[in-house]
Amino acid sequence: QVQLVESGGGLVQAGGSLRLSCAGSGRTFSRYGMGWFRQAPGKEREFVAAINWSGGSTSYANSVNGRFTISRDNARNTQSLQMNSLKPEDTAVYYCAAAGRGTASPRYSDYGSWGQGTQVTVSS
Numbered sequence: 194q195v196q197l198v199e200s201g202g203g204l205v206q207a208g209g210s211l212r213l214s215c216a217g218s219g220r221t222f223s224r225y226g227m228g229w230f231r232q233a234p235g236k237e238r239e240f241v242a243a244i245n246w247s248g249g250s251t252s253y254a255n256s257v258n259g260r261f262t263i264s265r266d267n268a269r270n271t272q273s274l275q276m277n278s279l280k281p282e283d284t285a286v287y288y289c290a291a292a293g294r295g296t297a298s299p300r301y302s303d304y305g306s307w308g309q310g311t312q313v314t315v316s317s
Contacts, residue, residue, distance in 0.1 A: 194291075194305060194306045195217045195218060195219050195221065195222055195225060195291045195306045196217065196218040196219070196306070197215055197216070197217050197218075197289045197290070197291060197306055197307065197308035198215065198216050198289075198308055198309070199213060199214070199215050199287065199288070199289045199308045199309065199310060199311040200213070200214050200215075200216070200311060201213040201214050201311060202287060202311030202312045202313045203312075203313070203314070204314045204315075204316065205279055205313075205314070205315055205316070206315070206316050207279060207280055207281055207315055207316065207317050208278060208279065209279050209315070210275070210276060210277045210278075210279065211276045211279065211313060212273060212274070212275050212276070213229070213273065213274040213276065213287055213289075213311060213313070214271055214272075214273050215227070215229075215271060215272045215273070215274075215289030215308060216270060216271050217270045217271070217272070217291065218270070219270075222267060222270040222291075223246060223247075223267035224246055224293075224295055225246060225291040225292060225293060225295060225306075226243060226244065226245050226246055226291070226292035226293075226294055226295045226296045226297055226298055226303070227243065227244050227263075227265055227272040227289070227290070227291055227292070228240065228241070228242065228243035228244070228289075228290045228291075228292060228297075228298065228299075228304060229241040229242045229243070229263065229274045229287055229288065229289060229290070230287070230288045230290060230301065230304075231283075231285035231286065231287045231288065231313075232285055232286050232288070232310075233284060233285040233286075236285075238288070238301065239254065240254050240299040240300075240301065241253070241254055241257055241261065241274070241287070242254065242257065242261055242262075242263040242274060243263065243292075243296075243297040243298055243299060244263045244264065244265050244272065244297050245295060245296050245297040246267075246295035246296075247267075248264065248265050248267070250296070250297045251263055251297050252297045252298075252299055254299070256282075257276075257283075260276065260277050260278045260279075261274060261275065261276050261277070262274070262275040262277075263275075272289065274287070276313070279313075279315045280315060281315045281316065281317045282315075283313060283315050284313060284314050284315050285313060286310040286311065286312050286313075287310065287311055287312075287313050288307055288308055288309075288310045289307070289308040290304035290306065290307050290308070291304060291305065291306040291307075292304045292305070293305055
């Protein structure tokens with residue numbers, strides 16, 4: 194398993210931008226597919242974006258497609274989520290996750306390692 198730590202959350206006005214980062218430990222980071230999920234109060238955790246082990250394949254939830262961009266730097270064991278044109282409905286705790294299969298999976302069950310989460314709040 195890989196240890197994951199998120200950073201970069203905060204408070205932003207609607208229409209603004211934030212960049213989330215996730216640092217992973219271990220020499221096998223590049224083998225993992227990486228993803229971002231989010232959970233708003235009273236709601237289930239939902240898929241946001243994912244990237245495969247090489248960075249050559251990505252997937253996005255319909256709600257964020259065209260506004261969010263996921264990327265990774267295997268040399269630095271990091272992945273990032275650039276969030277633009279933020280909306281109040283993007284408010285949630287965002288979680289970084291690692292999938293042992295190495296693919297850009299949208300399935301929660303494919304992810305075996307999770308970070309502690311970082312809060313993103315978008316004010317209207």
